[in-house]
Amino acid sequence: MDIKNIVISSYRSKESQRSPVDVSLYEWLTTDKYKSQIEALRNATNEADSNRLKMALPVCIPSGTFDSNLKLVNHSGLMAVDVDAKDNQSYSPEQLKDKMSGFLNVLYCGYSCRGKGVWALVPILDTDRHLDHFKAIEFVFAQMDIVIDKSCSNVNRLRFASYDSAPYFNLNAEVFSLVLEEEKRPNINLKSADYIQTDNVFENFNRTADVAGLLQNHGWNYVKQKNDRIYFTRPDKEKGEISGNFHIGLRLFTTWSSSTVFEPRKAYNASQLFSILECGGDWKETAKQLKQLNN
8 A cells, every 4th residue: 555645634623624725634643733732732731722722723634534524535445544642541652552453454543733642544355344443453453452542433533633753654454354243142131140141152152252163063174274374275275275264362363265154254163154154144942042051
């Protein structure tokens, strides 16, 4: 991805969202034009001054260009990820930046306008599935003990201008391909004793299931294990050719083949795999069978 050719929408301030101006993303990330304003913001001694100085900054939408109604015109192929200090109090801003920069899918990382948190840009595979990619990114970062702001799921999420004297760039960042959808659950009377029991069944299975064995029972062939991934060949495919993998730490299975019952590049947990492979996607039957296994 050539970041220097990416164009995004910018605005004079948060209050002027009716008048978008196209700007170069790279120039927005590297300019020192607002350095003095941002330093004043970071040195503010009270909340009133801090808020006033922040609201005077220009803003942009890193995920693309937008019309005057904030409707997407052209997606940039990037998702902005915000990591706030208040949600990650175990880490200093410097430590957060180091952790984020170690993620192979991070193209850019720098300090937020107040300097208390960081934000990053992640290239995503399918711009039509911005929300599903966000859910997967949120899940993956949680495994790294990083909490990201849920409002980043919005494609038109605004970002205030900031300044970082040493921003992190990885122009060869890997495109993030995983998607994660909300897990379907059977309709259960919330007043029934089965409600909590059923939720525990799913969670227990996701945590403890022999996913490799489940896949092998349905024709997937083990190829190898490397680090935290187990690689498989899909059914009816020559053994040795890799079609998907199970991430041991995240406990998620992904395939990139379009010739299986699974959606390519979507992340599946154990309950989802069991429902598709054993129950034809019937979640009521899935709950029933998992309860029996749990007894």
